[in-house]
Amino acid sequence: MKIAYVNANYKRNHTGGGHVHMGQFIKNALALGHEIWVYPGNQYPGAKIIPTTRIQHIKTMRQMDVLYIRLESGFPNICTWSTPPKRLIYGFPLVVWEFNTIPDDALMWGIPRNQIDATIQKFKNFGKGCDLAICVAPAAANYVEQNIGIKNIAIIPNGSDPDLFTPEAVPVPRMSPFKNSINLAWIGSAKISYHDFINLRKTARLIWEKSSIVNINFHIIGPDLKFLMADMTPNVFYWGAENYQKLPNWLSAMNIGLYITKGGFSTYGSPLKVFDYMSSSLAVISTDHQAIRDLFITLDQKDLMVPCADAEALARVIRNLASEPGRTKQLGLAGRQLVIDKYNWRRALKDTLDEIEKIFVQRNLKKRS
Numbered sequence: 001m002k003i004a005y006v007n008a009n010y011k012r013n014h015t016g017g018g019h020v021h022m023g024q025f026i027k028n029a030l031a032l033g034h035e036i037w038v039y040p041g042n043q044y045p046g047a048k049i050i051p052t053t054r055i056q057h058i059k060t061m062r063q064m065d066v067l068y069i070r071l072e073s074g075f076p077n078i079c080t081w082s083t084p085p086k087r088l089i090y091g092f093p094l095v096v097w098e099f100n101t102i103p104d105d106a107l108m109w110g111i112p113r114n115q116i117d118a119t120i121q122k123f124k125n126f127g128k129g130c131d132l133a134i135c136v137a138p139a140a141a142n143y144v145e146q147n148i149g150i151k152n153i154a155i156i157p158n159g160s161d162p163d164l165f166t167p168e169a170v171p172v173p174r175m176s177p178f179k180n181s182i183n184l185a186w187i188g189s190a191k192i193s194y195h196d197f198i199n200l201r202k203t204a205r206l207i208w209e210k211s212s213i214v215n216i217n218f219h220i221i222g223p224d225l226k227f228l229m230a231d232m233t234p235n236v237f238y239w240g241a242e243n244y245q246k247l248p249n250w251l252s253a254m255n256i257g258l259y260i261t262k263g264g265f266s267t268y269g270s271p272l273k274v275f276d277y278m279s280s281s282l283a284v285i286s287t288d289h290q291a292i293r294d295l296f297i298t299l300d301q302k303d304l305m306v307p308c309a310d311a312e313a314l315a316r317v318i319r320n321l322a323s324e325p326g327r328t329k330q331l332g333l334a335g336r337q338l339v340i341d342k343y344n345w346r347r348a349l350k351d352t353l354d355e356i357e358k359i360f361v362q363r364n365l366k367k368r369s
Helices: 017-031 054-061 077-082 086-090 103-109 113-129 138-148 173-178 197-210 244-251 264-268 272-279 290-299 311-323 325-341 345-368
Strands: 002-005 035-038 066-071 094-099 132-135 153-155 182-187 216-221 236-238 256-259 283-287
Touching (some): 094 345, 103 113, 103 264, 113 138, 132 138, 138 290, 216 311, 272 325, 283 290, 283 311
Parallel strands (some): 002 035, 182 216
């Protein structure tokens, strides 16, 4: 298929999950034999370029099989191409919208409710031309169906790259002093308001003050998080932002990966960090989240999920794992195998493209009949 990935803005040296998803989409779609067309800019190697002169632009777009639009909380104007007159001009056989977040996520950025409602209305108006919605989590799929009115939805969770995120990655030199420690990783950004830094601080303090296992350390990686270090105990270390391609070298030095949120909007997503932890053979501890609960059920690791805002429960699970390093290692190995078998980017892209091809087949059958 020829896929116009019209709002991809992939950047090579990035620290954000959106660029990870875009890069993996293009990489794996190309590997599966499809053509990906993008606009000029920081495009992924191998993608073809959509010309921007008016006549050539129309001619090129009329060759596409799919208009593919990546969506976050805002409404990109390119969604108006999903319905006439633009859809007639360009002649797209299929229009696919990929929901990575929902419009209500904009509340986290301080966007007023009336503005978000106006955005939802735009999605509803032009969603009539959406042939397939891709959602990364069941909660997001329910939201899209109930609030935007799209009925044809595929739930396709994110994944990791087990060739990149591997326990065999050479650890960064800065982790060498912690070789004999139990090391916990937390990766994220201060810009995401559902991350529960207060719970993290309380948990680290409980571990520091009450644990008989003194060699438990927390390692925080991400942009704009220096403020977190105020009132942190000496077992917490902040390493700043890191290029995504170098994160495997940090995670290979860790034992446990943490996903700690307040709940709420986090449940609409499919957290990349969790799959990268698993791919690196880390045991994962998470606060309550439906999609992660499903992973834990598959792995028979339900005891690693704790209620939100419960520092005592989180500290207890950390202490339990720290006291059983053999079990912790086995939990991590089981998680990595699940990524290899299912929760990897190749599977995510194959599932996505298979869903698109199903619609092609159905429409061809209808034409013949």
